Amino acid sequence: MSVTTAPASTAPTTHLPATLPARVLGWGMFVPERVVTNHDLEQTLDTSDEWIVERSGIRERHRVGPDDSTASMAIEAGRAALDKARVPASRVDLLVLATTTPDQVTPATAATVQHALGTRGAAFDLNAACSGFVHAFHVAAACLRTPGIDHVLVIGADRFACYADPAERTTAVLFGDGAGALLLGAGSDDPAGPGLIGVDLGGDGSAVSCLEVPPDQPYLVMDGREVFRRATRGIVESCTAALERAGATAADVDVFVPHQANLRIIEAAANRVGVPMDRVVVDIDRYGNTSSASIPIAISEAARDGRIKPGSIVLACGIGAGMSWASALFRWGA
Ligand SMILES: CC(C)(COP(=O)(O)OP(=O)(O)OC[C@H]1O[C@@H](n2cnc3c(N)ncnc32)[C@H](O)[C@@H]1OP(=O)(O)O)[C@@H](O)C(=O)NCCC(=O)NCCS
Structure with missing residues (x-):
């Protein structure tokens, strides 16, 4: 189920200007x-x-042990991204942690991560379930336009598996734990430079009950078929909106990084968006659904393996509880 190499990027695609310049300087991931x-x-x-592989594409997942927490996973992923970029933590002006599973109600888990890593400036959590990382990525790119913010560490970390009832087979098999991170730096005014080219953020709060941990209950309650239907349609509509806003088509996409919830959702959505599977990053077989961490983990692996390289046009799309969704078309650059 691994992914073949995306086509070598040609010269920067100048017809797709970055409206929010931002450079990915480093990336990292951690799984327990x-x-x-x-x-x-x-x-x-x-x-x-056999059932799990056929219906979801998942073979195994990593889960937290007694010494792991959302913060500890986020710290490992964030540190890896800083090390990769060779940027000291003291130069990070903002830390955004996308998570659905903060370690405590208050303060934000981002505060613990900030302290451990030694970043300066602001640090806050962002909860938009499985679309949280792409929301946070957009917030980070937008904040890079603020004077005094030159580096933003964006982390997605979740340990959602503990919210799936271990005795309920429909949900118990789906989730894994982990974290992924990207360090973003300010981009240039060069329209062919790296940055966000097109974005679509959205939500439909009328669908809260499809996928929720109700306030008085310990575990996730999910209408699996309804979520499947809405997720597939949502990815297609959101990606199409982001592409249209950017003046791009699916043919411009070198690498598609969808949220890893179910291989059948990924295949159906990629087909309808028009991106062939050899350009789609798939790692759900090894990690399951890691919620906010799924997209930065997939991006980190693809960057490490050279599937994402300088100049690559990347389309990332997250969708999840809320329902909430977020797509970002961006040019990768270091
Ligand atoms: C959960 C999901 C994998 C179930 O797959 P499905 O093909 O829709 O299966 P259904 O829910 O229709 O159930 C079909 C049968 O399989 C059974 N089943 C469910 N989970 C099973 C499991 N782990 N092992 C064996 N059988 C299982 C059901 O009980 C049902 O049996 P029945 O026909 O006797 O009632 C799928 O609906 C899904 O992935 N939905 C989206 C969930 C998601 O992504 N959530 C997070 C979003 S961020």
Whole structure:
């Protein structure tokens, strides 16, 4: 299920100017050591490896142990991104942590991460469920226009698996834990330079009950088929809107990074958006649905493997509870 190499990027596509200049200077990811395979789940649930692989594409997922927390995973991913960029934490002016699973109600988990890493300036959490990272990415790129903000560390970290009832086979198999991070730096005014080319953010609060941890309950309540339907349609509509706003088409997309919720959703949405699967990053087989972390983990792996390279046009799309969605078309540059 690994992904073949995206076509080599040609010269920068000047017909797609970056409206929000931003440079990805570094990337990083972290997943906890503990691996839970489908065969492990077979021991306690009325399920099978065959069913899970066929219906979701998931083979295994990583889950937090007693020493892991949302903050500890975010710290590891954030530190990796800073190390990759060779930028000291003291030069980070803003830290945005996308998470659905903060370690405590207050203060923001971002405060713990800020202290551990030694970043300066503001630090706050952003909760938009599985679309949180793309929302945070947009906030970061927009904030880079603010005088005094030159570096923004954007992290997505979640340990959502503990909100799936271990005795409920429909949800217990889906989620994994982890974190991913990108360090963004100010871009240039060069229209062919790196940055955000097109964005679509949206939500439909009438769909809250499709996918929620109700206030008086410990576990996720989900209408799986309805979420499947809405997620597939939402990814297609949001990606199409972002492409149209940018004056781009699916043919411009070198690498598509959709939220990793279900392989069948990814395949159906990519097909309808018009991006062939050899340009789609898929890692759901190894990580499951890691919520806010899914997109930065996928981006980090694709950048590490050279599938995303300087000049690549990347389309990222997150969708999740709310329902909420966010798409970003951007040119990668270091
Ligand atoms: C959850 C999901 C994988 C279920 O797949 P599905 O093909 O829709 O399956 P259904 O819900 O229609 O259930 C079909 C049957 O499989 C069963 N089933 C559900 N989970 C199972 C499991 N883990 N193992 C074996 N059987 C299972 C159901 O009980 C049902 O049995 P029944 O026909 O006897 O009632 C799928 O709906 C999905 O991925 N939805 C989106 C969820 C999501 O992405 N959430 C997070 C969004 S960010």
